[in-house]
Amino acid sequence: MTEAEKRIAILNATLELIAEHGFHGAPIAKIAKKSGVSAGIIYHYFADKDDLIYGLYIHIKKEHARALLSQNLVGLPFPQNLKQMWLNAYAYYVTHPKETLFLEQYENSPYPQSLSEEVIDKYFSGLMQMIKAACSQGRMVDLPLDVIYELTFRVAAGIAKKQISGILALSDEQLDEVAEACCRAVTH
Amino acid sequence: MTEAEKRIAILNATLELIAEHGFHGAPIAKIAKKSGVSAGIIYHYFADKDDLIYGLYIHIKKEHARALLSQNLVGLPFPQNLKQMWLNAYAYYVTHPKETLFLEQYENSPYPQSLSEEVIDKYFSGLMQMIKAACSQGRMVDLPLDVIYELTFRVAAGIAKKQISGILALSDEQLDEVAEACCRAVTH
Amino acid sequence: MTEAEKRIAILNATLELIAEHGFHGAPIAKIAKKSGVSAGIIYHYFADKDDLIYGLYIHIKKEHARALLSQNLVGLPFPQNLKQMWLNAYAYYVTHPKETLFLEQYENSPYPQSLSEEVIDKYFSGLMQMIKAACSQGRMVDLPLDVIYELTFRVAAGIAKKQISGILALSDEQLDEVAEACCRAVTH
Amino acid sequence: MTEAEKRIAILNATLELIAEHGFHGAPIAKIAKKSGVSAGIIYHYFADKDDLIYGLYIHIKKEHARALLSQNLVGLPFPQNLKQMWLNAYAYYVTHPKETLFLEQYENSPYPQSLSEEVIDKYFSGLMQMIKAACSQGRMVDLPLDVIYELTFRVAAGIAKKQISGILALSDEQLDEVAEACCRAVTH
DNA sequence: GATGAATGAGGGTTCATTCAT
DNA sequence: GATGAATGAACCCTCATTCAT
Numbered sequence: 164m165t166e167a168e169k170r171i172a173i174l175n176a177t178l179e180l181i182a183e184h185g186f187h188g189a190p191i192a193k194i195a196k197k198s199g200v201s202a203g204i205i206y207h208y209f210a211d212k213d214d215l216i217y218g219l220y221i222h223i224k225k226e227h228a229r230a231l232l233s234q235n236l237v238g239l240p241f242p243q244n245l246k247q248m249w250l251n252a253y254a255y256y257v258t259h260p261k262e263t264l265f266l267e268q269y270e271n272s273p274y275p276q277s278l279s280e281e282v283i284d285k286y287f288s289g290l291m292q293m294i295k296a297a298c299s300q301g302r303m304v305d306l307p308l309d310v311i312y313e314l315t316f317r318v319a320a321g322i323a324k325k326q327i328s329g330i331l332a333l334s335d336e337q338l339d340e341v342a343e344a345c346c347r348a349v350t351h
Numbered sequence: 352m353t354e355a356e357k358r359i360a361i362l363n364a365t366l367e368l369i370a371e372h373g374f375h376g377a378p379i380a381k382i383a384k385k386s387g388v389s390a391g392i393i394y395h396y397f398a399d400k401d402d403l404i405y406g407l408y409i410h411i412k413k414e415h416a417r418a419l420l421s422q423n424l425v426g427l428p429f430p431q432n433l434k435q436m437w438l439n440a441y442a443y444y445v446t447h448p449k450e451t452l453f454l455e456q457y458e459n460s461p462y463p464q465s466l467s468e469e470v471i472d473k474y475f476s477g478l479m480q481m482i483k484a485a486c487s488q489g490r491m492v493d494l495p496l497d498v499i500y501e502l503t504f505r506v507a508a509g510i511a512k513k514q515i516s517g518i519l520a521l522s523d524e525q526l527d528e529v530a531e532a533c534c535r536a537v538t539h
Numbered sequence: 540m541t542e543a544e545k546r547i548a549i550l551n552a553t554l555e556l557i558a559e560h561g562f563h564g565a566p567i568a569k570i571a572k573k574s575g576v577s578a579g580i581i582y583h584y585f586a587d588k589d590d591l592i593y594g595l596y597i598h599i600k601k602e603h604a605r606a607l608l609s610q611n612l613v614g615l616p617f618p619q620n621l622k623q624m625w626l627n628a629y630a631y632y633v634t635h636p637k638e639t640l641f642l643e644q645y646e647n648s649p650y651p652q653s654l655s656e657e658v659i660d661k662y663f664s665g666l667m668q669m670i671k672a673a674c675s676q677g678r679m680v681d682l683p684l685d686v687i688y689e690l691t692f693r694v695a696a697g698i699a700k701k702q703i704s705g706i707l708a709l710s711d712e713q714l715d716e717v718a719e720a721c722c723r724a725v726t727h
Numbered sequence: 728m729t730e731a732e733k734r735i736a737i738l739n740a741t742l743e744l745i746a747e748h749g750f751h752g753a754p755i756a757k758i759a760k761k762s763g764v765s766a767g768i769i770y771h772y773f774a775d776k777d778d779l780i781y782g783l784y785i786h787i788k789k790e791h792a793r794a795l796l797s798q799n800l801v802g803l804p805f806p807q808n809l810k811q812m813w814l815n816a817y818a819y820y821v822t823h824p825k826e827t828l829f830l831e832q833y834e835n836s837p838y839p840q841s842l843s844e845e846v847i848d849k850y851f852s853g854l855m856q857m858i859k860a861a862c863s864q865g866r867m868v869d870l871p872l873d874v875i876y877e878l879t880f881r882v883a884a885g886i887a888k889k890q891i892s893g894i895l896a897l898s899d900e901q902l903d904e905v906a907e908a909c910c911r912a913v914t915h
Numbered sequence: 916g917a918t919g920a921a922t923g924a925g926g927g928t929t930c931a932t933t934c935a936t
Numbered sequence: 937g938a939t940g941a942a943t944g945a946a947c948c949c950t951c952a953t954t955c956a957t
Contacts (some may be wrong), residue, residue, distance in 0.1 A: 212951095272373050317505075327456060340494060344494075378927080380926085389942060392943075395941065513944055649752070693882070709871075720912040721912065764921080
């Protein structure tokens with residue numbers, strides 16, 4: 164196992180434990196065991212446990228951003244591109260249940276200390292630009308970016324989480340309808 | 352201090368600590384100190400810590416439901432009543448920042464084990480009936496209740512949380528616009 | 540419930556809890572609940588928990604002594620009287636499983652602090668006299684009383700406890716044989 | 728100190744505390760202090776406190792069995808071998824007062840849950856075989872093994888315990904007489 | 916670099932005892 | 937006399953982190 168692989172193994176073990184048992188259920192000792200490394204070496208890759216959690220968050224956010232922005236978008240005009248991004252985001256959540264559960268826990272915990280804002284933004288610049296362009300063209304509601312995010316992608320996360328946990332099961336038609344509803348909310 | 356008051360004092364202390372420092376930052380010893388009681392007596396009011404957390408959740412949910420359903424709704428037809436409920440929900444969140452932060456943490460943690468579902472539903476039956484009525488009249492999108500919730504009230508919570516933490520500041524006009532956007536999303 | 544009855548109720552509850560769950564499984568709160576009194580009042584009848592345990596011990600020892608010395612002994616010469624006492628002791632143990640389990644736990648714990656010696660002896664003076672008489676007549680082995688006790692009545696307790704817990708089941712013939720064996724051990 | 732030595736140190740500290748102060752007087756913190764290790768590391772060697780107590784029991788039983796079966800027995804026929812074993816057992820008890828006090832407490836507590844039965848038997852197979860052989864030859868009373876144990880070795884433990892606590896002091900001649908008495912009890 | 920034994924503070928919880936009512 | 941809420945020390949156990957090997 165190379166160093167890079169070992170780092171990934173640690174992140175994966177952490178992800179699985181937190182997704183399944185929450186923050187309380189992911190002590191370093193278990194993470195070490197699950198990733199096949201010693202507890203001590205984890206502190207070679209991460210300064211402390213908070214740093215490990217934060218590292219996992221960044222790792223997943225990056226992956227999620229790529230999934231969101233890299234599929235089926237070429238040449239699509241607004242608002243079709245927004246809808247497609249929404250579907251991309253949703254598809255990522257549903258196919259990555261552990262990442263989704265972790266993300267929701269992390270973002271609703273007191274962990275994030277504004278650091279995330281700046282660090283994360285860079286991965287989503289593509290999305291931001293698209294939104295800003297639509298706003299300046301008057302084709303989107305004139306509301307802060309954070310609000311638009313809540314009205315669209317945050318909804319995708321919320322619904323996906325319910326689908327993951329089995330509370331909900333949407334057909335393709337219904338899913339399309341939700342995507343439309345989100346677009347309708349933020350366009351005139 | 353009567354017994355009932357003491358129970359409330361414990362719940363309040365728990366709420367404040369969790370809202371400010373998260374679940375990790377709310378050990379029984381601190382809760383006891385903040386509520387002005389001994390650690391031991393907490394176990395007279397609650398079976399264990401989980402029960403205390405759950406008790407707090409129920410307590411807040413009940414309060415929130417009342418706030419949502421009891422103001423400025425008399426005689427309002429659909430969809431004005433939906434919009435007013437949304438504004439009520441939002442007002443509650445913004446004026447109850449600690450409750451809001453707790454709620455978001457709780458609902459995204461592995462604590463809730465579907466129990467809540469049944470227990471909670473009874474407080475929101477008024478809301479459910481309104482939604483079902485609108486659906487059956489064909490005036491609302493034909494999507495599961497959970498989806499409609501995510502498209503409306505969950506958005507209120509998300510935006511309120513950002514307002515609470517100072518990331519966002521909406522004017523009354525903007526807030527009204529968001530409420531409209533949510534209604535637009537779930538109506539044809 | 541008179542005071543005397545209440546005292547008995549407390550002793551009985553203590554006995555049952557200790558017999559079933561050991562000393563660890565008999566907190567004052569449970570004793571209070573089981574005996575139908577408040578926790579506080581127990582300290583009216585007993586100085587503290589140790590005193591309660593000791594009181595229970597004395598209570599049972601007295602009862603046991605009476606059972607041992609009061610049945611089917613009239614006119615029996617040695618060694619028939621010894622054998623009958625042995626059978627009496629055994630019968631008490633088997634018909635009083637809770638008392639037996641408590642006694643064994645108590646006498647093998649660090650609770651007894653030589654106090655018992657003096658206090659208990661008075662209940663067993665009848666037995667002592669019989670043994671001393673047989674010794675002085677040269678019909679019994681010349682060994683300390685404690686040794687004779689271990690070779691006879693202690694054996695009854697040990698076997699009874701195994702019978703109680705279901706490890707052992709002796710027929711009447713076998714039981715008689717054991718009684719004989721014990722008598723054989725202490726006579727020439 | 729090697730790991731094995733540390734394990735022994737923990738067992739010894741536990742033994743001393745329980746022998747002197749009973750189960751109540753042996754909290755983990757004191758065991759740790761007495762063995763010169765931290766409280767936490769005890770859970771590296773034992774799953775929990777019950778496991779530590781049980782481990783100590785097994786450790787002592789094994790030692791006791793060896794002492795009982797390994798001295799001065801070569802070539803001795805029945806019943807001399809039984810008598811010698813009895814004297815071996817007694818000698819072990821008297822020279823190992825702490826082990827004896829612990830054993831008696833443990834075996835009379837609600838700790839043992841029949842598990843011990845099977846686990847322990849293997850250490851005493853030598854003794855069992857000797858007894859069974861004598862029984863089948865008709866040279867021993869036809870009673871269950873448990874009964875024979877109570878009539879012989881259990882008596883040794885009981886008397887030894889009194890000797891340990893200073894209640895009793897037997898001369899070599901008296902001790903021999905007791906051994907004879909026990910043999911007499913179980914032979915025709 | 917890698918291990919995992921070791922630490923010890925801090926976690927949740929229990930319980931004998933007290934005392935206001 | 938009687939209650940049971942209240943105390944707080946003590947209990948068992950966990951865990952992030954360190955460091956000798």
